[in-house]
Amino acid sequence: MTQSDKQPEKTWTIEDAERVYGVSSWGGGYFEIGENGNIHVIPEPRMNDVRIDMKAVIDEIREENIQFPVVVRFHDVLRSQVITLNETFREIISEASYQGKYRGVYPIKVNQMREVVEEIVDAGQPYDYGLEAGSKPELLAVLAMNTNLNALTILNGYKDEEFLKLALLGRKLGRKVVVVIEKFSELTMLIKVSKQLDIAPIIGLRAKMQSKGQGRWQGSSGERAKFGLNVSEIIKAARLLEKEGMSDTLKLLHFHIGSQLPEIRAIKDAVNESARIYAELVKMGFALEYVDVGGGLGIDYDGSKSTADSSRNYSVREYVADVVYGMREVCDLEGVPHPNIVTESGRAITAHHSCVITEVVGEIKPDGAQIDTAAGEDDHILLKNMRDLADHLSGELNFQEVYNDATQYKEQASDAFKLRVIGLEELGKIETLYWQIMRKVKHFYRNADFVPEEVQSLDFSLSSQYLCNFSIFQSAVDSWAIDQILPVVPITNLHTPPVNDGSLVDITCDSDGKIDKFVIEHAIDHVLPMPAFSKDEPFYLGLFLTGAYQDVMGDMHNLFGRLNEVHIFSYDDDPQDFYIEEFVKGSSVEHVLSVMQYHPSSMAIDIKKYIDKEVAAGNIKPREGVKWTDFYEHCLAGYTYLNTES
Template sequence: MKAEPTWTVNDAEEYYGLKRWGGGHFQVDAEGYMCVRPLRNERTIRIHDIIKEAKSKGLSLPLTIRIQDMLRTRVTELNEHFRNAIQDEGYAGKYRGVFPIKVNQLREVIEEIQDAGKTYNYGLECGSKPELMIALAMHKDPKALVICNGYKDDDFIRLALYGRKLGKEIFLVVEQLSEVPRIIAISKKLDVRPLIGLRIKLSTAGEGKWASSSGEGAKFGLTSPEIVDAARRLKRAGMSDCLQLIHFHIGSQVPNIQTIKKATVEATRFYCELTRMGFPMRLIDVGGGLGVDYDGSRSNYESSMNYTMREYARDVVYNIKNVCTDEEIAVPDIVTESGRAIVAPHSILVTEVCDRISKNSVDFKPGKKKKRNVILRDLEAILENAHNSTPLERYHDALQKKEEVNNLFSLGYLNLSERAEADALYWQICQQLAEIGKAANYTPEELENLPKMMAEQYVCNFSVFQSLIDHWACDQLFPVAPLHRMNERPDVDATLVDITCDSEGKIDEFTDVEDVRSSIRLHGLKDKQPYYLGVFLVGAYQDIMGDLHNLFGRVNEVHVFLEDDEEDDFYIEDSIQGFTVNQVLGFTQYDGHLLTRQMKKQVDRATKADRIKPREGTRMLDDYAKLLTGGTYLST
């Protein structure tokens, strides 16, 4: 039998796709540890070392690690790509990006993005009253924009106009025609000149998971008749000078650059027409959509993107300039609302494998009866391939015998030990056929699902619904990889299941350059040795959108920075405790003190009835109270 070639860390980087989806930020060191490169230079941080540091601070897993320097890297790259494209194209306008708060509302994230964007007058976008309140308070640069999207009631409009009075360049983007008369009325009442934009429903539809947010059937935006109507209303109100921006959005995570090009061209035509109608147009907001290559395939697949950030910037600049030149209209300043591309890479979810579920978990030894049931002998013959059958024939025979076993057991003709032996033999056959299929050049269709069926389930200490809600809700793929032992050959095909009481709490689709994998190869578990997995590119939406399924709360979190010197050292600037049991109970209108009081009454009754000893009852109450202040996840 030919020996397998030696496994190297290069093989690990290739198998787990680090160089494809990692964007130059991740690598494996010589000892098999996953490392992050926040600045894409030679400075690296072992993620395993961050875990150890966090544990020394009393933070248990699951753990969210935020590499704050990566936020700065992404903000700088986006702005520099637009700056370079503008310079190369001889574009007369400026780039004025804003970060959409909805993508990650956490204060530490917003602060770091704002600090990184100071040089570029990088602004903020908000879509609700709470987000607008964040933007007004944290926006300090008079040269940076604040863009207000979403449905707006009178309080929202009034709050934005207060920002105008404070000297902020804050735009109210009209999403529905009914907002126009209210903006006019409230502006006149407050005696303030608003800055107004119109969101346009383009005929160009987006692609990918969020395509429904674009096109003529979209939830937001104005049709061309509504645009003309809104323009007339503003003119009649003497507010022609207030309309200065158009906005469009073709969906989050747009995979195909051609869609972006078409939408930009169409929107620029609207911009030129409004300029001709006499409005002092000066900004085009192309919205979000700049993708993240989650699977590293660099394709127009929904979890990927067939373009780079540099190409995105160049195409937006070029197409706006091209249309404006044709129309002989002065080019506008360009606004983008790129959120996912800024924050997704900086966040890593770390979980520990705490158990495994395997169809071959029990080393079953059959009994030594002289007269074994004939069906057991038949299954043993299929396992040993006594008749020299093809894999497909063996599978068909095994399926037939498995059905006979189930029927015989239900009718009482097989006892439990015989049923156990039969099941063990069947799964051994399936495992053997799955291994044969991996090495074969061709696998019959009926056998293609065997590796997935036989994959082990690694039970991981986290909740998909809390930390990876997009994976459950819309099949978003996230890269998964071990954080250590990468210099060892992985030999277990596995899927991941969380600790919630829900069969949907699982990850059974994994990134791959050619297709979606139904399992991922991981290392065998070792006694008393933790096995850590990282889920990457989770910094967009997951933090806020997670729910409290089974009352598993927010996980512990650390914010990591590189040291200022040139060494490969880091420090944890801030750590945030995850939710305690008492906190999540409070979210569902329970009071921990009242629950403890009710427990005490039950303990007292049990003590009086002599069902438990007083000391035992006291210990029960102490444990109950202690658990209220503890975390919601497993203690590993």
């Protein structure tokens, strides 16, 4: 039952809205429900005097004639996450009297957008915060972006000779570029290339850990991991470097046990194992300086603070403390220097800074159009029975029995229609009466202590599907591909009680283009409680925590392409506490067609020829032909998504 069904008499408060939507639980301190019922953004929780009303952001976007859907980026949130991670490591390192430093890197695969990487590099400058690349194109971008000579550039992924030469170019430019060896043959190739060019590399070895991660990506770790060297290969690699007179180039030990780790114990186990490997290599005579604990720092998508795949049972501070103290403990026991600690946190840095704002453009009700169900002389007995059931509903009845009878009549009517016993109009009347009965059954049980299991399903069966102007496959691909939970919340009117339940469907022609899993009251529900809104006023929903992967993994399904983007910066002196710093135009129709090897200019010429032919034949008037030609070209240049303002 929806919240409105359970407690219709209770005065609805902001606290009720918070309990239902859990904004502060998954918001990481950056999002809350304001007293006016709108979602507010706190760009820097440590200085929470600045609050941005997202309704004001939407209003300004509309004033600027920017079409929805849009990606909204809060750059201050991005900076805040970089600062928080680095400051936390500094505090814990000082508290623990740890002798090494923190030298984190941001893996750009999580979000390679130039504006995102630039902001991270700038915010990380005082901390010598670096970048990680896992492919040749990413390396080309990172070499241009990561100009801090004290910051690390970590290179993961499989490598060819060209990739290695680019890495050595970075060394020639004075950068701390670390080539992480993923398979043994890469090391022999790197030794050859570095000697040919007479450039000393910085080498890291990636270990296949016995420790395994937990959660959705646990299969990426362990002995069957795609990347890395087992213990014997690590020893063989170290001895080869020794033989080649390159022992001093081995500086880093790397491991990775999975993304979005929900359980802190997995991190503790991996740190302990990696520290032991590091200590043994140091005792073998290799002066390693860094241990890279990889990625895995999760975020709490569902706000449950649990070991569920979409959550985590630890804080950032607890994560950092376990890494620092765990490394210190083993190193002290083994009598080796404390290494500099590297992490490759991407999801935790970027997820909160970006959200997708989409407009609800339609409602698909389960009971469809209501038709006249007045009695007729020749009504079939099934229709009479259903009408009699609908006309005599009262609190004295057994509503479980009513539910059962109505369901049976509807099933019998469907069979009767297939056998040509009743006609289409009678079937339509029976369906109309059935849905009327089901709504009354649901209403009856709204305050009941016990609700039969089959009646509980009416919440979903009677819920609407809200048609939203966006593509799941472009903007929330993980929700479709791996059932990732992304918080979805109405932007406004949360100070009013929910009046209906619904799931979301997008504007693609694919039946999978839907979201029907939501974080409601710290649990996963199949319907989203919706506050009242007028069909005469635009109503917007926000898909939050989309800054990690969703921005860059979307596909071209139905040729919808990239969304319009607005970049928001906080500004305390502004009446609204923000300004739009940049608008990045999304994909035009001609752009997505060009990507798929169409030629829009030729298409426009061809259409004009066809129109001119019809004009010459007298089927289209000349002035009308010009308008149709202009309209076709206008559509080619336009946004790929629905224009709700027209």
